[in-house]
Amino acid sequence: MQEIATTCSSPKQHEACKTACAPTANGCLRCEQVPGRAPGIGAVLLAAQDADASAVLEAVLATANFRATQLGALLVVTGSLRQLSEVAVVLRKQVSAYTQSCIRATYAPRGVHTDRDAVNALIFAEPLSKMLATWEHEWVRDALEEGWLYSVFHPIVDARTGKVVGQEALMRAREPVSGTNYGAGQIIGACEALNLQHQLDQRARRCAIYNASKFIARDEKLFINFMPNTIYDPEICLRTTMEAARKFRVDLSRIVFEVVETEQIPDMDRLLNILNYYRERGVATAVDDMGAGFSSVKYIEELHPDFVKLDRDLVVRAETDPAARARVCELVTASHDAGAQVIAEGIETASQMQLSIDCGADLLQGFLFAKPACPPAEINWPEHARRVA
Numbered sequence: 001m002q003e004i005a006t007t008c009s010s011p012k013q014h015e016a017c018k019t020a021c022a023p024t025a026n027g028c029l030r031c032e033q034v035p036g037r038a039p040g041i042g043a044v045l046l047a048a049q050d051a052d053a054s055a056v057l058e059a060v061l062a063t064a065n066f067r068a069t070q071l072g073a074l075l076v077v078t079g080s081l082r083q084l085s086e087v088a089v090v091l092r093k094q095v096s097a098y099t100q101s102c103i104r105a106t107y108a109p110r111g112v113h114t115d116r117d118a119v120n121a122l123i124f125a126e127p128l129s130k131m132l133a134t135w136e137h138e139w140v141r142d143a144l145e146e147g148w149l150y151s152v153f154h155p156i157v158d159a160r161t162g163k164v165v166g167q168e169a170l171m172r173a174r175e176p177v178s179g180t181n182y183g184a185g186q187i188i189g190a191c192e193a194l195n196l197q198h199q200l201d202q203r204a205r206r207c208a209i210y211n212a213s214k215f216i217a218r219d220e221k222l223f224i225n226f227m228p229n230t231i232y233d234p235e236i237c238l239r240t241t242m243e244a245a246r247k248f249r250v251d252l253s254r255i256v257f258e259v260v261e262t263e264q265i266p267d268m269d270r271l272l273n274i275l276n277y278y279r280e281r282g283v284a285t286a287v288d289d290m291g292a293g294f295s296s297v298k299y300i301e302e303l304h305p306d307f308v309k310l311d312r313d314l315v316v317r318a319e320t321d322p323a324a325r326a327r328v329c330e331l332v333t334a335s336h337d338a339g340a341q342v343i344a345e346g347i348e349t350a351s352q353m354q355l356s357i358d359c360g361a362d363l364l365q366g367f368l369f370a371k372p373a374c375p376p377a378e379i380n381w382p383e384h385a386r387r388v389a
Helices: 051-063 081-094 097-101 115-122 128-135 139-145 184-193 197-215 234-248 268-280 297-303 312-318 322-337 350-358
Strands: 042-048 068-071 074-079 103-108 149-158 164-174 221-226 255-259 284-290 307-310 341-344
Touching: 042 051, 042 081, 042 115, 051 074, 051 081, 051 097, 074 081, 074 115, 081 128, 081 139, 097 103, 097 128, 103 115, 103 128, 139 184, 139 197, 149 197, 164 184, 164 197, 184 197, 197 221, 197 234, 221 284, 234 268, 255 268, 255 307, 268 284, 268 297, 284 297, 297 322, 307 312, 307 322, 312 322, 312 350, 322 341, 322 350, 341 350
Parallel strands: 164 221, 221 255, 255 284, 284 307, 307 341
Antiparallel strands: 042 074, 042 103, 068 074, 149 164
């Protein structure tokens, strides 16, 4: 019998890339390499633009007991990524915004050993304030490379019976030493700051499939969020998904790719091509936050998703706003006409549940039934709700 883990986690290691490299300034887009990481010692190069800034910089580093080497007009601070992160914290707290603007800075992940190394590194120098704003997100490189990611699952239930039909995998990260937890918004924001969205997308998808193989029933769908703008090549994306599904024995027919951040999609034709590519290969699709922002019935008609998730705020407003309620019913009808099942998400009250059912929603998701957890939480089906056999 297969051993079952007791907590969600990342797979122990990432598969080696099996395709030709597609290099960019932010690393390879066809594998899971995280650019900017290197074993051993790196260096931060600091170039003060005037004597006052130089004096402040030297004093702050000396007070904090950080050893800096003089290299011409440069101050070079060496250390591991974690040590240099501590340097960044001190500089951000003790050097004024004005003085930061008078200092140029850059990070050399493999250190500085020669004058040529310094010259090459300085090509990418920027104001210290900008580097520090980016540096506060450097923890996410460790999160991606050292297996901090894990998934929690939020159940999706049948509106008629209360039976769990699927689980939405939600991304989290946990720092193993301090136990600090990071939510999806923090992880995504840090990856956006460092241009690591593609690497995050790869890892989050694989992590969700791995944890689903441990914790969710074989007859339940697995909803995995993805941001279309991170997809460089849908074939590569699906290949890594298929490899993970095969390795962890999760059938592709159980997977639903859920499109998030619909308001930021610049190319609807490209998104349609991506969704069609997945559907043709047995993976279902869903669109999130329907009824928010610019999303419309035309959006449903163009994309032909298998599932449509109603925007949480719209469902909440529908409790007291007749116009919002009419909008919910309109979207449900349009979704059914397009062949999609409707998921009313964010359900927290019995009245939100009932109005969603009255408008024809097929499935329900929200804190009324369970909170995200790993292993998935037991469903709390309201006593007054009638189960239909």
